[in-house]
Amino acid sequence: MRESFQNWLPRLVLAPSFLLILVFVYGFIAYTGYLSMTNSKMLPSYDWVGLANYEKLFRLRHWNTAMKNLAIFGALYIIVSSLLGLLLAILLDQKIRAEGVIRPIYLYPMALSFIVTGTAWKWFLDPGIGLENVMHQWGWESFSFTWIKDRNMAIYTVVIAAVWQSSGFVMAMFLAGLRGVDNEIIKAAQIDGATGFRIYRKIIIPMMRPVFLSAFVVLAHLAIKAYDLVVALTGGGPGRATELPATFMYSYTFTRNQMGVGAASAIIMLMMIFSIIVPYIYSELKSGENR
Amino acid sequence: MSAAGQDIALKGSRITRFVIYTVLIVFAIFYLLPLYVMLTNSLKPLEEIRGGGMLSLPKVWTLEPWRAAWSHAQIGVSPTGLKPFFINSIMMVVPAVVLSTFMGAMNGYVLTKWSFRGSGVVFGLLLLACFIPFQIVLIPMARILGLIGLAGTTWGLVLVHTIYGLGFTTLFFRNYYAAFPTELVRAAQIDGASFFQIFWRILAPSSAPIVVVTVIWQFTNVWNDFLFGVSFADFDSIPMTVALNNLVNSSTGVKEYNVHFAGAILAALPTLVVYIVSGRYFVRGLMAGAVKG
Numbered sequence: 001m002r003e004s005f006q007n008w009l010p011r012l013v014l015a016p017s018f019l020l021i022l023v024f025v026y027g028f029i030a031y032t033g034y035l036s037m038t039n040s041k042m043l044p045s046y047d048w049v050g051l052a053n054y055e056k057l058f059r060l061r062h063w064n065t066a067m068k069n070l071a072i073f074g075a076l077y078i079i080v081s082s083l084l085g086l087l088l089a090i091l092l093d094q095k096i097r098a099e100g101v102i103r104p105i106y107l108y109p110m111a112l113s114f115i116v117t118g119t120a121w122k123w124f125l126d127p128g129i130g131l132e133n134v135m136h137q138w139g140w141e142s143f144s145f146t147w148i149k150d151r152n153m154a155i156y157t158v159v160i161a162a163v164w165q166s167s168g169f170v171m172a173m174f175l176a177g178l179r180g181v182d183n184e185i186i187k188a189a190q191i192d193g194a195t196g197f198r199i200y201r202k203i204i205i206p207m208m209r210p211v212f213l214s215a216f217v218v219l220a221h222l223a224i225k226a227y228d229l230v231v232a233l234t235g236g237g238p239g240r241a242t243e244l245p246a247t248f249m250y251s252y253t254f255t256r257n258q259m260g261v262g263a264a265s266a267i268i269m270l271m272m273i274f275s276i277i278v279p280y281i282y283s284e285l286k287s288g289e290n291r
Numbered sequence: 292m293s294a295a296g297q298d299i300a301l302k303g304s305r306i307t308r309f310v311i312y313t314v315l316i317v318f319a320i321f322y323l324l325p326l327y328v329m330l331t332n333s334l335k336p337l338e339e340i341r342g343g344g345m346l347s348l349p350k351v352w353t354l355e356p357w358r359a360a361w362s363h364a365q366i367g368v369s370p371t372g373l374k375p376f377f378i379n380s381i382m383m384v385v386p387a388v389v390l391s392t393f394m395g396a397m398n399g400y401v402l403t404k405w406s407f408r409g410s411g412v413v414f415g416l417l418l419l420a421c422f423i424p425f426q427i428v429l430i431p432m433a434r435i436l437g438l439i440g441l442a443g444t445t446w447g448l449v450l451v452h453t454i455y456g457l458g459f460t461t462l463f464f465r466n467y468y469a470a471f472p473t474e475l476v477r478a479a480q481i482d483g484a485s486f487f488q489i490f491w492r493i494l495a496p497s498s499a500p501i502v503v504v505t506v507i508w509q510f511t512n513v514w515n516d517f518l519f520g521v522s523f524a525d526f527d528s529i530p531m532t533v534a535l536n537n538l539v540n541s542s543t544g545v546k547e548y549n550v551h552f553a554g555a556i557l558a559a560l561p562t563l564v565v566y567i568v569s570g571r572y573f574v575r576g577l578m579a580g581a582v583k584g
Contacts, residue, residue, distance in 0.1 A: 006485065006486060009405075009486045010401040010405035010406075010407060010410075010486065011407060013397050013398075013400075013401050013486075014397075014398055014401045014402070014410065014413060016394070017394055017398050017413075017417065017457050017461065018413050018416075020454050020457065021416055021417055021420050021454070021457060021458070022416070024428065024432070024435075024454045024455075025416075025420040025423060025428070025454075025455075026416065026420075027431075028427065028428040028431040028432065029423070029427055029428075031430075031431045032427050032428070032430055032431060035430060044430070044434070084318075087314075088315070088318060091311050091314055091315055092315065094308075094311055096311070096312075096315065098315075102315055102319055104566075104567075104570050105319045105322050105323060106318065106319070106322055107566075107570070107574065108322070108326075108563065108566055108567075109322060110573075110577065111511060111559075111562045111563055111565070111566035111573065112515070112559050112562065112563070113514070113515035113516075113517065113532050113558060113559065113562070114515070114517065115515075115517050115532045115535055115536050115555075115558065116532075116535070116555045116556075116558055116559045117325070119535065119536075119539050119551060119552075119555045120325035120326070120328065120329050120552075120555060121325060122539075123328070123332075123345075123548055123551070123552070124324070124325055124328055124345070129340060129341065129343065129345055129548065130345055131345075133343045133345065134343070134344070134345050134346050136343075137343050137344060164321070164322065164325070168322065169577055172574055172577065172578070173578065176578060221422050224424060225424050225425070227426075227517070227518055228517040228518065228532070231517070231536065232536055232539070235540070246424065246426055249426040249429075250426070250429075250522075253429065253430060254429075254522075259430060262430070263430060265426075266424065266426040266427045266429070266430075267427070269424040269426055269427070270423060270424055270427045273422055273423065273424055274419075274422075277419070277422045278419070281415070281418055281419065285415070
């Protein structure tokens, strides 16, 4: 009796988490998927409309703005954060005496809430009291930086704030990667007469491929989820110029009472993230088994 | 991370070194600037900020903005300051962190030392759940919280954060316990130790590092959350991030920048302190969250 209870105990201990995840993650995904095919407005309804919400979604200018913004924001956020992170990691790996001081300074933004980051940058970029004003007072009268108020440029201010928050973290990932490079390889290259820059370009940076991949996955999924930063920095404005899928989903579901369309947009977001994450997790678990 | 630099240091002239240091310092300024702006301007009277000079130190030093942000600034409709929301956040964070960490530890223990047919699938499902966009659960979650009577309560938020934190906490403990010698567990089993005895007497005593990493990770994530707070909280449960956003956006008429900055620092303070006190573990958590396997 005791034997068999001990055998079942591990399953019993894992069961609550399994059930919670099954219901609250996968069950909820299924429910949202179902709602996306009904004509739910303010409250869920169960009138089946097939893919009508998706057709409507893709015809909405509002959604297309959000997707275009996500493309701009996501691409720049990933590229700039990765390149900046790599650059800073390489520079910091040159036996810098003050590394212990500089590294934490680069990384601390990651500990902040996006709401705090957004609030700080909102006023810093505000033409009235922020950077522009400071430059004018310093005598650079013609300096103009009004991106945050400019429909065409506001999305780039979101990129600036997001890069500020995450690039230090990418730096830390690359630094760990660089520290893991086998010294023998480098010594061999040096004996062959290769110089510092060439060693980086030809040998070390190509060896950072797994780090690039991890950074891409982390940043891409943060970009698709980006919500708080936009709320705090621009509120989606001016107008709807900085709307992203996450803010679109929230406003359609909870303030515009178009729950069916909101659910459809959430499903699209999920599909975007899974198309990046699932292959990544799969390959990581596979390589973990082979190790 | 703390190992010395590589031997490939871009060798070379003083000029190269000078350029490297210059770039590093310029970026240090870039990362510090917003914090500096928030701090200095939170110590200035409002007229001084409106007069410009965001980057200069206060001419008149005042703590009034901090007092206002904490105890009597207008947030939403009532002049309560951020204090009650700070307390709401604490009441939400502590149980959520304790619960999700404990469950993560148990899950990690089972997945590595008592794995059974199908436990790998459970882990896969938990892992995938780490990355879902939370928009996908907002609608059904709002309904469920209503059905079980937890809508708008702190306990509702505790439940939400515990569930959606499980993936990461399980991942952390699983990876940590995977490296723990299974022979010790088997030997104890042969000696007749039970499932829980083995956990408490053999694994738990050496789990301190991973507990620290997990607690910091969960604390930071739950404290900094905005989406769940703004979706599911009522006045008695609104967390700090949502209150800060209300403070910044609700002030009718005069925009009290100095109070906003003081409030922003108050909202950032707990996670910032954790980072300063235990940065090493904080980074380890970030890396573990990014690099699986």
